[in-house]
Structure formats: C-alpha cells, structure tokens
Amino acid sequence: MFNKLAPAVAGAILVASAQVSFAEVTTLRVVTAFPQNTPQNIPLNGFVDRVNETCTESVQLQFVGGPEAVPTFELGEAVRRGVVDVGYSSQSFYASIVPEAAAIKLSTNTVAEQRENGGHELLNQIHQERMNAVYLARTHEDVPFYLYLTEEADPLDLTGKSLRIAPVYRAFFDTLGAQLVQTPPSEMYTAVERGVVQGLGWTSLGIFDFGLQEHLKYRVEPGFYLSDGNVLVNLDKWNDLSEAAQSCLNEAAVWIEGQGQEMSDLSVQDLARQAEAGIEAIELTGEDREEFLRRASDAGWAEIEELAPENAAKLKELLAPDTAG
Numbered sequence: 070m071f072n073k074l075a076p077a078v079a080g081a082i083l084v085a086s087a088q089v090s091f092a093e094v095t096t097l098r099v100v101t102a103f104p105q106n107t108p109q110n111i112p113l114n115g116f117v118d119r120v121n122e123t124c125t126e127s128v129q130l131q132f133v134g135g136p137e138a139v140p141t142f143e144l145g146e147a148v149r150r151g152v153v154d155v156g157y158s159s160q161s162f163y164a165s166i167v168p169e170a171a172a173i174k175l176s177t178n179t180v181a182e183q184r185e186n187g188g189h190e191l192l193n194q195i196h197q198e199r200m201n202a203v204y205l206a207r208t209h210e211d212v213p214f215y216l217y218l219t220e221e222a223d224p225l226d227l228t229g230k231s232l233r234i235a236p237v238y239r240a241f242f243d244t245l246g247a248q249l250v251q252t253p254p255s256e257m258y259t260a261v262e263r264g265v266v267q268g269l270g271w272t273s274l275g276i277f278d279f280g281l282q283e284h285l286k287y288r289v290e291p292g293f294y295l296s297d298g299n300v301l302v303n304l305d306k307w308n309d310l311s312e313a314a315q316s317c318l319n320e321a322a323v324w325i326e327g328q329g330q331e332m333s334d335l336s337v338q339d340l341a342r343q344a345e346a347g348i349e350a351i352e353l354t355g356e357d358r359e360e361f362l363r364r365a366s367d368a369g370w371a372e373i374e375e376l377a378p379e380n381a382a383k384l385k386e387l388l389a390p391d392t393a394g
Contacts (some may be wrong), residue, residue, distance in 0.1 A: 070387040088392040095128045095314055097306065101297070102144045102158035104255050105135040108274045108335055112208035112298055113157040120318060130155065130312035140329040148301050149201045156301045159209075161237030164364075168197045168376035172236055172384040173207060174214075174294040175369045177391050180207050180326045188387035195380060196301065201305045206300040206322035209272075211333035213292030214238060217276070217285045217348070218259060224289045224351060225360060233260050238294065240368040242270065257281065272296045273343075282346040290352045293365040295306035300325075329345040366392065 099117060103109040117130045124234025139147045139156075148156040158168035170192065176183070183189045189204070196204040214237070216224060227247035234242050234249045242249055250266050254275075260266045261284045269281075273292070276282055300322060307315065346351075351363050370392075374381040385392065 088296060091176060092128065093311070095310055096131050097128060097154035097302070099130050099132045099155040099157065100139050100144060100147070100153045101132075101135045102139075102141045102156065102162045103135060104219060104278075105137075107254075107278045108332070108339075109209070109272075109296075109298055110135075110157070111332065111335070112325055113300070113326065114190065115328060116206065116208075116321055119321045119324055123321065124314065126313070127311055127317050136255055146202065151201075151303045151305055154303055154306045157298055158301065159235075159237065159297050160234045162300060163200065164236040167196055169195045169199075169373060169380045169384060170299075171237070171369065171373055172381075172388050173297045173299070173384075175366065175373075175389050175392075176210070176295055176349055180210050180329075183388060184323075185388075186387055188384075191380070191383060191387060193211040197304055200301070201304045203302040203304055204299060205302050205318060206326055208298040208300075208325060209296040209328065209332055210326075211329050212272050212274055212294060212296045212336050214243075214270055214272055214294045216270055216289040217281070218287040218289070220267060220350075221287055221351070222267075224353060225357060225364075227268070230268060231258055231264040232252035238270045238365075240372040241293070241365045244364045244368055249293050254279070254291050255360045258325070259286075261285065272330070273339050276339065276343060276348075277346075282343065282348060285348055287349050287351050288340075288343060289361075290350045291358060291362065294369070304373065317370075 083343040101110050117132055120128065120130045139153060141162050144153065144156045144158050145166045149166060160167065160173050162172055173192070180189070193204040196202050221357065222230060225245065227245045231248040231250055232242050234251050236251070239249060239251070247268070250260065252260055257269055257271070258279050258281060261269065266364055276285065302318070348369060370385060373384065
C-alpha cells in the first residue's frame with residue numbers, strides 16, 4: 070500500500086503519474102450484429118480477449134451487447150456515425166451502405182492471400198469511403214452458407230415456396246423462384262414455426278442455437294458462398310487512436326484471422342449434429358450441382374456489377390482470381 074511504503078508527497082506523484090498513464094489508454098465500445106451466445110460471436114470474443122490482454126498500454130475493448138443494444142441491420146449505420154466505436158457484422162447486414170462488401174462472400178482465396186495481393190487493402194479503402202469505417206479483420210472464412218427446407222422440394226425450382234433471406238443471398242434465391250422474406254436472425258425461428266417461410270439460408274453454425282432443428286428437415290448440398298464476421302472500426306475514432314493502439318489492433322486482427330480452424334471444426338461438428346437431429350441432406354450432383362453453384366456465383370457478381378460497377382472487376386480479380394475473366 071502507498072500509505073505504508075512511501076511518504077504522502079511521493080504517493081501523490083505516483084498517483085498523478087498513473088492517471089496520466091491511464092489517460093493514454095483508449096476504451097472502445099463494441100457491439101455485435103449477431104445474437105449473443107451464438108457461435109458466430111466466437112471470433113469476436115477471441116479478438117476482444119486478445120486486445121485486452123496484449124494492448125493494455127494503448128487500447129481496450131468494452132463489449133456493450135448485441136442486437137438488443139443496436140438492431141442487426143442498423144449496426145452498420147451506427148458504426149458509420151460513430152454511435153458505436155467497433156462493430157462486428159456480416160457484410161450482409163450493411164450491404165446497403167457498402168454494396169462492394171458482398172464480394173467477400175464470393176471469395177475463392179484466403180484472407181491471408183487477400184492481405185498479400187491487395188484485396189484487403191481495397192476492401193478497407195472502400196469501407197472507409199462508403200462507411201467511414203476501417204475494415205480491420207474478417208473471420209468465418211471457412212464456414213459456408215446452406216439452403217435449409219422444412220419439406221422436400223427441388224432446390225432449383227422453389228416456385229410457390231417462401232424463403233427467409235438476408236441480403237447476402239437475396240439475388241441467388243431469387244433465381245430459385247421462391248418468394249423472399251427478409252428478417253433479422255432473431256426472428257428466423259418465429260418465421261419458420263408459423264409457416265411464414267418454408268426454408269431459409271443460414272450457415273452450418275447456429276441451427277441449434279436458434280432451435281431451428283425443430284422445424285427444418287432438409288439441407289441442400291453443396292454449400293454456397295462463405296460467411297463472414299467483420300471487425301469494423303469507426304474511422305474518426307480510429308484516426309484519434311495512438312499509433313501504438315492502431316498497431317496493436319492490427320496485430321490482433323491478423324491473429325484472429327489465423328484462428329479460423331476452430332470455426333471450421335465447429336462447422337463439421339454441427340453438420341454431424343444436424344444429421345443426428347434428423348435433418349437430411351439433399352445432395353445435388355452432376356449438372357444440377359454445377360447449375361446450383363453457377364446461379365449462386367453469377368447472381369452474386371451480377372449484383373455487385375450493377376451496384377458498384379467501378380470496383381466489381383478489381384474485386385473479382387483480387388478476391389476470386391480463379392473466376393475472373
């Protein structure tokens with residue numbers, strides 16, 4: 070204790086010094102677009118812990134909450150305006166602000182490769198220009214989306230069916246002939262339970278967390294697109310950070326991007342659980358499989374080319390080089 074180890078004057082100097090030190094540490098408020106206690110937030114939790122353990126002298130992260138704090142589809146705007154310092158969200162939830170971000174789901178190379186070839190830098194530049202946000206990190210890269218159904222049907226012709234959608238697969242599902250119903254993740258169960266929709270798009274993760282296995286009977290194989298959980302920092306707040314804080318956050322971003330194996334393993338485990346729960350796979354093969362994946366890819370890129378023609382070709386070159394013409 071100071072009062073036992075040092076005179077009052079020395080103690081006052083130490084306290085004043087500590088206050089100056091503490092003043093240099095910036096605390097950023099973090100909100101996730103995903104419901105709390107769902108696996109989509111595992112990388113965010115790891116990122117927050119990493120920053121709070123390694124950046125103690127420059128920046129700390131304070132988790133505020135999820136959609137109960139800021140609704141899922143409003144988080145992007147909250148980050149843009151600086152109401153939230155750090156947001157964790159799929160590009161699907163802020164597509165209206167950054168339409169080019171939809172290219173993330175169409176990636177055929179890795180996040181590490183995108184950092185090397187300039188893809189990450191281009192996405193960061195676009196996010197800063199359109200969203201006033203730093204595109205700091207991307208997670209979930211090994212977790213695909215799937216089409217789930219409550220009753221058996223032809224996945225290539227869902228005329229007369231209604232599907233719950235998010236912007237991430239709106240254009241693709243439209244090619245399947247279904248009626249489209251957009252809801253936030255928190256309302257998926259109710260939509261399926263009440264028969265408002267007869268299917269939905271979601272990843273391999275989270276079906277059990279939402280209780281959807283009670284009503285879903287089929288999962289269409291193959292998976293399509295790749296999911297994403299992006300760490301976004303308000304640009305004004307970022308520019309106010311010290312160089313040490315920015316550097317430490319960047320290091321934590323690269324670190325969390327390298328921890329994707331955990332999500333990949335969980336994805337495999339959840340697919341096995343789905344089978345045990347009675348969710349059957351409708352396995353498309355041959356020409357049907359190729360047609361399903363072609364529609365997904367073509368619809369995704371066509372949407373980007375329509376909404377952001379100035380960046381579409383470059384994004385395709387850097388994020389999906391094996392499909393660029």
